[in-house]
Amino acid sequence: MTQKNDLCPQMLSALKNANSILLCTHVSPDGDAIGATLAMGLGLRSLGCRVTLACADPVPGQFLFLPGASDFVLPEGLAAQRFDAALAIDAASAERMGACRDAFFSAPLTMQMDHHPDNPRYCMYNQVDGGASAAGCVVYRYLRALDIPITQEIAQCLYCAISTDTGNFRFQNTTAEAFSIMADLMKAGLDLPKVARPLHQLREAPHVRLLGKALDSLCVFGKGKCACMALSAQDYHSAQAKPEHNTAIVNYALDIPGVEMAFLAEEREDGQVKASLRSLPPWNVAKIAQKYGGGGHMFAAGLRYDGTLEDLLESLKNDMLQLAEEGK
Secondary structure, eight states: OOOGGGSOHHHHHHHHHOSEEEEEOOSSOOHHHHHHHHHHHHHHHHTTOEEEEEOSSOOOGGGTTSTTGGGOBOGGGGTTOOOSEEEEESOSSGGGGGGGHHHHHTSSSEEEEEOOTTOOOOSSEEEEOTTSSOHHHHHHHHHHHTTOOOOHHHHHHHHHHHHHHTTTTTSTTOOHHHHHHHHHHHHTTOOHHHHHHHHHTOOOHHHHHHHHHHHHTOEEETTTTEEEEEEOHHHHHHTTOOGGGGTTTHHHHHTSTTOOEEEEEEEOTTSOEEEEEEEOTTOOTHHHHHHTTOEEETTEEEEEESSOHHHHHHHHHHHHHHHHHHTO
16 A cells, blocks of 8 residues: 555645645546545535536436536636645546546646556656556545544445446456455445445336347357447437436446457437446457557546447457457
8 A cells, every 4th residue: 555655745645735625537537536536525525625526427326326426517617716735536547537637737837647548648647557447546645644533425436436447346457455444434434335225226227128138139259258238329318218328238248258358339319439348367358459549447448439340340359359369
């Protein structure tokens, strides 16, 4: 675990002394983005700081039960506001903040906390740890260094951040630190069954319908080593689903015995074509994502594509076959 003297002293000073701060996270926010940002926001408010939480997209319904989740504002809510500092959380690049980017960089001091290895360090002060299980782990370190008590509310948010990014402590990125933090959250009064159920068990009806369509498209290839699924804009429409409803669907392809690499390619109703890639060791699917201008972690990456869903499907199949061949 990173020790206090490994943290950025300028960031610690800025967080401790700021009267107002803007906290931004990435577009299409996941549990780590929402949970880590909320935890930091709750902590800084306990110091008397005026905190504004912002995201280019609305908070997914799955996370609205978290304390403070309704406080997030969309980019238009930032107009004419001024802040002493701005802190990006879990945003692997400036572009990932979407329409919040201008307000973020209008602050006189910019900082970030992240755990994506390919982060280009785009702020004045950068705390990026590619070995951390989640951005929530980095946030936890700063909360502790600032001597902010881990309240029950902060514990809920940090559990959301860390558990969702580790697949509820099942994925390769799960570290000893994640379990150490989890022990501290339990000591803080985390009601685990109450918080775990909406995060890891409950699924809205549109998600279930969308999952069914994805499973219908399942294709296993590469002598059983690779798998893929696809969702069209029509699939989203008929399932009455939103982008947030595709959470974890890609993992169903990776969970097939013998499959070591998988992807979900999708066409959104707004015309965007995207893909989520997952793998088991030793396969580095981030290498594939980077070919398309995407990125992420070795075993979990994503990309956007300027073309058709059908073309992306074929292209990614070939990429995975090539990666498997190179690894022989």
